[in-house]
Amino acid sequence: MRGIKTMSPTPQDRPQERLVMDTGDIARAVTRIAHEILERNKGVQDLALVGIRTGGVHLAHRLVKRIQEIEAASVPIGELDITLYRDDLSMRKEQPILRKTSVPFDISDKIIVLVDDVLFTGRTIRAAMDGLIDFGRPAEIQLAVLVDRGHRQLPIKATYIGKNIPTSREENIQVLLEEQGEDDRVVILKA
Amino acid sequence: MSLKRKDLLSLAPLSVDEIRLILETADSFKEVSGREIKKVPALRGRTVVNLFFEPSTRTRTSFELAAKRLSADVINFSPSSSSVVKGETLLDTARNIEAMQADIIVLRHPSAGAAEALARGVKSSVINAGDGWHEHPTQGLLDLYTIRERGLSFEGLKVAIVGDVAHSRVARSNIHALAKLGAEVRVVGPPTMIPSGVDKLGARVYYHLDEALRGVQVIMMLRLQLERQGKAMFPTIREYARLYGLTAERVKLADPGAIVMHPGPINRGVEIAPEVADSLSSVILDQVANGVAVRMGILYLMSGAN
Numbered sequence: 001m002r003g004i005k006t007m008s009p010t011p012q013d014r015p016q017e018r019l020v021m022d023t024g025d026i027a028r029a030v031t032r033i034a035h036e037i038l039e040r041n042k043g044v045q046d047l048a049l050v051g052i053r054t055g056g057v058h059l060a061h062r063l064v065k066r067i068q069e070i071e072a073a074s075v076p077i078g079e080l081d082i083t084l085y086r087d088d089l090s091m092r093k094e095q096p097i098l099r100k101t102s103v104p105f106d107i108s109d110k111i112i113v114l115v116d117d118v119l120f121t122g123r124t125i126r127a128a129m130d131g132l133i134d135f136g137r138p139a140e141i142q143l144a145v146l147v148d149r150g151h152r153q154l155p156i157k158a159t160y161i162g163k164n165i166p167t168s169r170e171e172n173i174q175v176l177l178e179e180q181g182e183d184d185r186v187v188i189l190k191a
Numbered sequence: 192m193s194l195k196r197k198d199l200l201s202l203a204p205l206s207v208d209e210i211r212l213i214l215e216t217a218d219s220f221k222e223v224s225g226r227e228i229k230k231v232p233a234l235r236g237r238t239v240v241n242l243f244f245e246p247s248t249r250t251r252t253s254f255e256l257a258a259k260r261l262s263a264d265v266i267n268f269s270p271s272s273s274s275v276v277k278g279e280t281l282l283d284t285a286r287n288i289e290a291m292q293a294d295i296i297v298l299r300h301p302s303a304g305a306a307e308a309l310a311r312g313v314k315s316s317v318i319n320a321g322d323g324w325h326e327h328p329t330q331g332l333l334d335l336y337t338i339r340e341r342g343l344s345f346e347g348l349k350v351a352i353v354g355d356v357a358h359s360r361v362a363r364s365n366i367h368a369l370a371k372l373g374a375e376v377r378v379v380g381p382p383t384m385i386p387s388g389v390d391k392l393g394a395r396v397y398y399h400l401d402e403a404l405r406g407v408q409v410i411m412m413l414r415l416q417l418e419r420q421g422k423a424m425f426p427t428i429r430e431y432a433r434l435y436g437l438t439a440e441r442v443k444l445a446d447p448g449a450i451v452m453h454p455g456p457i458n459r460g461v462e463i464a465p466e467v468a469d470s471l472s473s474v475i476l477d478q479v480a481n482g483v484a485v486r487m488g489i490l491y492l493m494s495g496a497n
Contacts, residue, residue: 098219
């Protein structure tokens, strides 16, 4: 559904890699999105963040930390594994590894900001919204992504975008984060 | 890592990595069972058939609930209400079920090897839900899950399996899996109920319960199969209960904090004293709850496209 953007290539078979965001760019984008979330929702009242595994979870934690620094208020955070809601599950030969979902608060009547690293076809977000709604009926769902690379296959739009990066379908975008043992960066890989 | 198997027939051939994958996958499904809406769409459009040739409430319900929580369609077959009474063979019954596009067949059968025979004959995935005295792999896995959930690690873990080991498919599945994971497995029961060669599976044999319980972290009681006791395995049930029944006194011989397990249904006052079954060290109902999560994990892992 999302390509293999979170897999990090080993050095020997690393294809051509073009840097599109560095550590500073990512930090500034996170800071701006944190401000935008607070501005749009007029503070942290009823606000909660839910990160989509795996990259989105790390970004959600960074956003919550930033929001805490700005508003001196804490925001609940959840982690969502969308595997069971994928629309291509029945077509796969091997079942993907499941990671844990944890939404340790009641999402009913909350404003939920879904967080992901890359917005591409929109299928992941469709699955995430279905997954989220199994936990309750939020007042509103918003979407924050670090990178929007286009090529939507579903009518889905991000509320907060770190950076728009036009790509061709053949290209592969990777968001590499410190939490995964990489230097923070966003790169385009040419196949 | 994924489960590259068409069928789950026994725990004997599973690798440690495969066992760990199943247990970790079950973690995710435990979370699903704790939700208000206990359902995920993972197996939408798939059909699971429960084919039970022996009476069973727990296992059949557990599989049914697991399949339903994954959004699969479930059909329950039992021999008394099917064409089996008209003399149809197991394989013919299964082929008919398969012709109706069943993806997974869950089989409980009184004959050892029935699941394997079935798996060879059909394209659907087959899950063994107990075949004679052979194995009951999903019970073994849910037992492992329950042990692990209590924070116990398998390496060096001392486990006593108590009772009618010879006629217990649950014991056999557990011995295979626990030995693989590095646990020290003790089996204990009257000599008539200890199968010859069980030591070759990696278990140590005891005939005195008190001795076997000393220092163990897990006490796994087996059900005394009263319906199969026409064969004079022991003089009387009262004598059996006195020699091999688990009492609160005997639990004290085990490690402090040891857990008491039982695959159910329990015979209160025979193999297990009521106060032990209801005590804090008893994880019998956790086993039942975990059974659904573990079976969801297995159904999920085995439902990759054919």
